[in-house]
Amino acid sequence: xxxxxxxxxxxxxxxxxxxxxxxxxxxxxxxxxxxxxxxxxxxxxxxxx
Amino acid sequence: xxxxxxxxxxxxxxxxxxxxxxxxxxxxxxxxxxxxxxxxxxxxxxxxxxxxxxxxxxxxxxxxxxxxxxxxxxxxxxxxxxxxxxxxxxxxxxxxxxxxxxxxxxxxxxxxxxxxxxxxxxxxxxxxxxxxxxxxxxxxxxxxxxxxxxxxxxxxxxxxxxxxxxxxxxxxxxxxxxxxxxxxxxxxxxxxxxxxxxxxxxxxxxxxxxxxxxxxxxxxxxxxxxxxxxxxxxxxxxxxxxxxxxxxxxxxxxxxxxxxxxxxxxxxxxxxxxxxxxxxxxxxxxxxxxxxxxxxxxxxxxxxxxxxxxxxxxxxxxxxxxxxxxxxxxxxxxxxxxxxxxxxxxxxxx
Numbered sequence: 545x546x547x548x549x550x551x552x553x554x555x556x557x558x559x560x561x562x563x564x565x566x567x568x569x570x571x572x573x574x575x576x577x578x579x580x581x582x583x584x585x586x587x588x589x590x591x592x593x
Numbered sequence: 594x595x596x597x598x599x600x601x602x603x604x605x606x607x608x609x610x611x612x613x614x615x616x617x618x619x620x621x622x623x624x625x626x627x628x629x630x631x632x633x634x635x636x637x638x639x640x641x642x643x644x645x646x647x648x649x650x651x652x653x654x655x656x657x658x659x660x661x662x663x664x665x666x667x668x669x670x671x672x673x674x675x676x677x678x679x680x681x682x683x684x685x686x687x688x689x690x691x692x693x694x695x696x697x698x699x700x701x702x703x704x705x706x707x708x709x710x711x712x713x714x715x716x717x718x719x720x721x722x723x724x725x726x727x728x729x730x731x732x733x734x735x736x737x738x739x740x741x742x743x744x745x746x747x748x749x750x751x752x753x754x755x756x757x758x759x760x761x762x763x764x765x766x767x768x769x770x771x772x773x774x775x776x777x778x779x780x781x782x783x784x785x786x787x788x789x790x791x792x793x794x795x796x797x798x799x800x801x802x803x804x805x806x807x808x809x810x811x812x813x814x815x816x817x818x819x820x821x822x823x824x825x826x827x828x829x830x831x832x833x834x835x836x837x838x839x840x841x842x843x844x845x846x847x848x849x850x851x852x853x854x855x856x857x858x859x860x861x862x863x864x865x866x867x868x869x870x871x872x873x874x875x876x877x878x879x880x881x882x883x884x885x886x887x888x889x890x891x892x893x894x895x896x897x898x899x900x901x902x903x904x905x906x907x908x909x910x911x912x913x914x915x916x917x918x919x920x921x922x923x924x925x926x927x928x929x930x931x932x933x934x935x936x937x938x939x940x941x942x943x
Contacts, residue, residue, distance in 0.1 A: 574784075
């Protein structure tokens with residue numbers, strides 16, 4: 545690999561690695577116990593529960 | 594290897610590779626559907642289309658995860674090198690599977706909309722300020738567009754016409770596509786799929802890719818020696834330290850790497866960068882008298898850096914000398930294809 549590509553590869557993963565960790569943590573932390581669907585009327589959701 | 598357009602040649606190995614790959618895809622899709630049917634609890638019901646949406650989605654994620662592991666794994670073990678040769682076949686297949694997934698999702702969930710299904714996909718959920726309700730479809734769509742760009746330019750015709758540098762830069766966008774794909778799954782399927790297998794699959798896949806890519810970026814791709822020139826020449830080391838048909842890679846300060854090969858009692862120095870896709874020639878070996886790139890098998894004669902006839906690729910060569918059993922390289926590259934007389938290793942050193 546050329547020097548420029550090695551540098552780009554390193555730079556990308558310095559950013560991508562923490563970004564992936566943050567996305568996964570945020571997604572798991574905000575995960576709802578019961579899936580919500582805002583387009584459904586409240587009555588339908590309550591009935592489903 | 595020539596720069597003109599050439600139809601893809603299907604060697605027996607490529608045919609076997611593709612047959613195994615397609616068989617694997619068929620087995621996965623069938624197995625996923627069967628396993629999902631068995632795991633479905635009372636009260637849940639999925640149509641065959643929904644099952645296929647899940648099967649193609651998980652398969653595309655697994656395939657892209659696997660593809661991104663191939664490069665670093667090929668550095669760890671030569672067993673992965675055959676996969677490196679045909680990685681593009683896997684990439685194009687991944688794009689096609691992701692396209693089926695996107696097409697089914699768009700038609701199944703937005704096909705009955707009053708507006709264009711793709712417009713509906715993009716505008717029906719404007720909750721960009723939410724994590725659990727984020728319109729994750731847009732992330733998947735951008736990732737799909739990147740995969741399309743890569744699949745469409747995967748042929749060597751584009752590599753030759755864009756130039757290896759630009760082609761490589763375009764194809765490095767796969768890392769961005771992977772981050773988008775992980776976010777697409779994390780903010781999408783993970784938010785409403787309660788089976789723990791989805792979380793395990795996503796987290797372990799992302800962790801393995803990240804670990805391998807960081808290892809490759811910071812540890813596995815380092816040169817054998819970083820050197821500064823003394824009296825205008827770089828010290829490589831003892832001739833006895835280079836195994837026959839192999840190379841030591843040097844990194845002159847502020848310049849491209851140099852691969853110093855030993856071929857019997859001869860020492861040759863050439864650019865470490867393959868003309869095809871920038872592969873590390875110094876990690877390859879001399880086969881049939883030619884330096885052979887470990888990535889796709891492009892070959893160069895060690896004495897002049899030229900590909901054997903009828904191919905036309907050329908790489909830079911460097912002057913070498915041996916003093917008291919120590920190899921030295923002149924760090925000034927000669928014009929690509931310039932013949933250089935090799936230095937000879939004395940019998941006592943060998």
